[in-house]
Amino acid sequence: MPTRLKPTRLEYVVDGVRLRAQLSAAALENLGDEAAQRKAALDVLKAALFRGRMIAKERLENGAGGIETARLLSGVTDEVVSALYDFTTVHVFRARNPTEGERLALMAVGGYGRGTLAPYSDIDLLFVRPYKQTAHTESVIEFMLYALWDLGFKVGHASRTIEECIKLSREDFTIRTSILEARRLTGDEELAEELVRRFRGEVVKGTGAEFVAAKLKERDDRHARAGASRYMVEPNVKEGKGGLRDLNTLFWIAQYLHPGETIERVMQMEMFERREVRTFIKAFDFLWAVRSHLHFATGRPEERLSFDLQPEIARRMGYGDRGDAPAVERFMRRYFLIAKDVGALTRVFAAKLEAEQVKTAPKGISRFIPGRQVKRKPLDEPGFHEVGGRLDVDPDIFEHDPVNLLRLFRIADTRNLDLHPDAFTAASRSVNLITSAVRRDRHAAKVFLDILARGRDPRTTLTLMNEAGVLGRYMPEWGRIVAQMQFNMYHSYTVDEHTLRAVGVIADIAAGRLADDHPLAVQIMPLIADREALFLAMLLHDTGKGGAGGQEVAGARAARQACERLGLERSKIELVAWLVEHHLVMSDYAQKRDISDPRTVADFAGIVQSPERLRLLLVLTVADIRAVGPGVWNGWKGQLMRELYAATEAVFRGGRGSDAAAALKRYQENAAYDARVRLSKVEPAAEAWGDAMEDAYFTAFDEREVLIHARLAVQAAAAGGAAAEGRVRADLNASEVVVAADDRPRLFVDLAEAITGAGANVVGARVFTSSSGSALDVFYIQDAAGQPYGADDARLLPRLAESLAAAARGEVQAREPRRADLGRTAAFAITPAVMLDNDASEDSTVVEASGRDRPGLLARLARTLSDAGLSITSAHIDGYGERAVDAFYVVDENGEKLTDARKGNALKQALLGALADSEAESAQGRRSNLQRARASVAR
Known part of the structure; x- marks a missing residue:
């Protein structure tokens, strides 16, 4: 510095x-x-x-x-x-x-x-x-x-x-x-x-109460506009929660209640300890420095600390890389720790208002009536009492027994009471009483697990504990991720905020509040035998970020340490550690692999090994993805999770271990037989098409969808060999476009290019080829805003369907190339990666390409594969903010895996070249952004 x-x-x-x-x-x-x-x-x-x-x-x-x-x-x-x-x-x-x-x-x-x-x-x-x-x-x-x-x-x-x-x-x-x-x-x-x-x-004079009420309402409204969390990864330094305006609100209230007094004089009052005064000044100084740097760097009154500005502000403020921690993440963690301090200071100030009878109750306008007498109501827990609808404590309660630092929050949760600001302040000032002996105390562990796994509202309670510093002190593994940020566009919150939201999602699933969004998770939640293990795994799942050996391995190590301190039995410790180590496995298999491939499900079942782990992993995965940020979870991901769960459950019903593939094959054969019988009765003209389709197709779609596809295939045969149609699938947060056509080389490439030319983005694709040479390609697409393509304009989907049918017939279409507008993604340097895997599928080579997301990337990668003489049998598209991860199942011209090492290396280099073009555009974008900022300042 x-x-x-x-x-x-x-x-x-x-x-x-x-x-x-x-x-x-x-x-x-x-x-x-x-x-x-x-x-x-x-x-x-x-x-x-x-x-x-x-x-x-x-x-x-x-x-x-x-x-x-x-x-x-x-x-x-x-x-x-x-x-x-x-x-x-x-x-x-x-x-x-x-x-x-x-x-x-x-x-x-x-x-x-x-x-x-x-x-x-x-x-x-x-x-x-x-x-x-x-x-x-x-x-x-x-x-x-x-x-x-x-x-x-x-x-x-x-x-x-x-x-x-x-x-x-x-x-x-x-x-x-x-x-x-x-x-x-x-x-x-x-x-x-x-x-x-x-x-x-x-x-x-005489209007202090109404001013306080107005300023607090104004603050709440501002937080709602700017984002209710102070841990959003692109914070507004001036207006956001935990920002300068919150400190200014304290100034205004202090000035109003003490007219003529300087803020220095107000800060010397009894309510503030020297530590809090130092924290106030430090927070104010830091936030003003960040804001000033933002203005100077952009040459305008910029208040939002966006991704593209964060590295530059970190550099200007003297932050450098340290070990595995990049400078920008070190700087942003400092920012969020300051925002956390601002929240604690606000509560301390509220305590002073309470003492002056300006703010006396948590509900109703009566809290702003000066002179209102508030009664203390003793509770059955010694040292705890209720004051004006809030939980307060005796002055020496924490020194008498430090476990009371945890009991405070359990009682508040159980009785649905807000914490009195004095109690919150006393707790935050007493966190040093939590020693290694307290962390290993069995009574403390019981209280903590009651809050986490059996609490009425664990997210809110744990958030209060986190704000007070109690949670990080009691569980050091948690303390290491407080205010930690990952510099990417995928995560909308800091690591600790994301985790607390995920805990809240599990609590909502358990209470049945998310039945519409997650019917399967709500259905299986009562079947889970060990809720403590589930909640502990969720709380600890990201504690390995930045740790030695990678996030999953380091997280499992941290989870074991935490659970051993809590005094849990060995089987539960190992279950929690397993869940933490494998918390990404289900999303990876569902979104990056072909679920209709028996090898995919067999491998996944081999990792999971039991129905109980499968249930735990599903709920854990749903909560983890949903808590990443607004819009990350959607119906498309939900359907993939349900399909993988159903297929794996079928494996456990029909066999274990080496029998997994056989069990899935029997499951698919039975489903396919029943579906073909029903199809022949409802649509006799499509019987031959149904008989030629692979068994795996019938487990990927329901009866209604199979009938739609069959009729489209019949239509294609009568219309020159190709037909297409689209519909909005609100349940998947995407539009579905189905193309039935005669199979041929580069078919998938031509279809992907037509979709890109129409201004749509592919979020998922399924490719099926029948034994008679008919192809059925199903694309799930969104517009540039992440909404179902054509949802706001009924003309778009029919127009795209016509274009895709023409492309399937091989008709050349003049399309104006889409320009890749990198926008905020230009702030990130992304290393492209390509992996070839011949073990993930019995029949195909799995090619996984990862790099900067941009319009047309899927078509570019598909063209590269086609140029290498490969046919795509399945494609799986996934995005993580600025990074795209596309997986393709491919076979060579003989319908076999790519086993030639020389050809494999050549393919890798070609794909890396396609990905590197995007990275070069990004580097130019970063340079242009910096040049514009400097030119603006110079003017």
């Missing part, structure tokens, strides 16, 4: 006396020429403003604090605005004998009034008049505003009398808050003092 610089004095940056002398000289030199006077004055002010900003930027990059930078920029702006006011009222519109109506005070309000300013923030100004506006004051204000705009400022402004300020601030809390921070810059001093005096006496 850069060495912290000593603060610099403002006069060394902008000398106000010298600045005014320069403006006077400019006025005198251009006397009689108003345009020349104005231009000369603006040139002087621009130079001063530029010098001040560049000094602030240089100091920030060399280690100056965020608060110092914000105050320096505010001070520079003060000098420029005040000097402009003097120039305007002395040299442009001078009133030699000012009347009462020509008095004018210029005040900074809002954030600028607080004396802090980001490099490209708006400045809020209030022109205070004694009564109605005169021609003189109107001219002064108009001249100043145009000059400020020409200087590059974005100005929020108002011109009001004191009466208007008082009236409007009573009616509007936004105006009231801005005047709360009003600070005189220049102009009539008595007028400014009168406004402050009357505002405190006529607006603030």
Whole structure:
């Protein structure tokens, strides 16, 4: 990290006396020429403003604090605005004998009034008049505003009398808050003092409760707009939960309840320990530094710490790679730890409000009635009591028995009580009482497992424990992932937030609340014998991130350590460790492998080994994927999971171990026989087609879908050898397009290119070929926004179906190539990878290609495979944010696996070349983004 610089004095940056002398000289030199006077004055002010900003930027990059930078920029702006006011009222519109109506005070309000300013923030100004506006004051204000705009400022402004300020601030809390921070810059001093005096006496006095209520509601609404979690991986530094606005809210409330007191004085009150004061200042300083760097890096008032900016801000703030931890992840973890501190500080401040009877109850407006007496209701747990509907504790309860640090949260969960801020503060201040002896205490383990596996609302309770620091202290494995971020677009939250959400999903499944989204998981949840193992595995599944040996192995090691400390029996410890080590296996097999291939299911069944593990793994996988972020889970993934579960369950019913493939084959044969019989009765014309289709096809689709496909195949035979149709599948969050055609080389390639040319993205594909040479290709597609293709425009799917039928017949179609707009994905450097596996299937070689996702990638990879003389028998498309992982089952021209090592290596190089083209585009995108930012700053 850069060495912290000593603060610099403002006069060394902008000398106000010298600045005014320069403006006077400019006025005198251009006397009689108003345009020349104005231009000369603006040139002087621009130079001063530029010098001040560049000094602030240089100091920030060399280690100056965020608060110092914000105050320096505010001070520079003060000098420029005040000097402009003097120039305007002395040299442009001078009133030699000012009347009462020509008095004018210029005040900074809002954030600028607080004396802090980001490099490209708006400045809020209030022109205070004694009564109605005169021609003189109107001219002064108009001249100043145009000059400020020409200087590059974005100005929020108002011109009001004191009466208007008082009236409007009573009616509007936004105006009231801005005047709360009003600070005189220049102009009539008595007028400014009168406004402050009357505002405190006529607006603030006696209205603390309603102001607190309004500010807290405003905060909650803002959090809902910006994202309710403070652990979203692209946070808004200003407006997001845990950001600067939360600290500003504390400022406002403190100022309102203690008018005239400095924030330093408020921070010295009994409620704050020195540690909390240091934390407050540290958080404020860090967030201001991040915000200032964001503005300087982009040359605009950017408040969102997006993926493409995070590496640059990390570099500017002096973070470097350390071991396996990239600089950007180290920086972002620091950011989220600060956001966590902001949440804890908010609770501490709430405790002070509680003591002052401003905020006395968790529900209802009555909590804001001053003087309301709150009764203490003792509970049957010694040392715990209820105060105003919240759980509080005796002062020495944690020192008496540190296990009470865990009991506090169990009681709150059991009784559905919010924690009293004093209790939360006391717990967070007492976490050091949790020692190794407490971690191995059997009573503590019982309390913890009650919360996790049998609690009413484990996600909320564990979140409170995490915010207080209790969870990470009790379970050190968890402490290592608190606020940890993975720098990718797949995960929307930090590791700990993702995990807590996943625990909540399991609790919702257990309660039957997700029956519509996850019917199978809800159905099998009562059959799970060991819920403790399930919840423990979910809590610990990501504790191996960044660990030695890889995430899965390191996670299993951490899980064993944690479970042994809890005193669990050996069988349960090994079950939890197995689940953690294999928590990605089911999603990998379902989304990257052909479930209709007996080898896929046999291999998966060989890993799982028992129906109980299968049930546990399904619920664990569903919760893990669903908790990654909005839109990651969809019906398509759900169907794949259900198919893999059903096929594996059939294996366990029909045989074990080496009999798995045989059991699945019997299952498929029986299903195929029944389906063919039903098809021949309903659609006799399709009987021959059904007899020629492979058995695996009939276990991949239900009876209704088989009938649709059969009729399409009959139609294709009568329409030149190809037919296609599409429909929106809301249940899969995708549209399904089915193509029936005579099989031929490059058929899949032509179809994939036609889909890309139509502006659709393939999220899944199934390819079947009958013994009579008929192909049935089923594609699941979405639009660029991740919605079912054609859902908003009924013309798109029929048009695409016509295009696919033509492509299947081999008709050449002129298509304008889609340009790959990398967008935010350009921020990530992705190493392409290709794997060839001849053991994953009995009949095919599995080719897995991984690289940067982009439009047309599937078609490009399919073309490369076709050029190598290979036929695609099955394709499986999966995406993880910026990374695509596409798996193809291929055979050579003889219908056999690719076993020639030389040809295999050549294929690898060709596929890596296709993937590398995307990476080259990305590198160019990153360079362009950086160049644009630098050019913007230079301007």
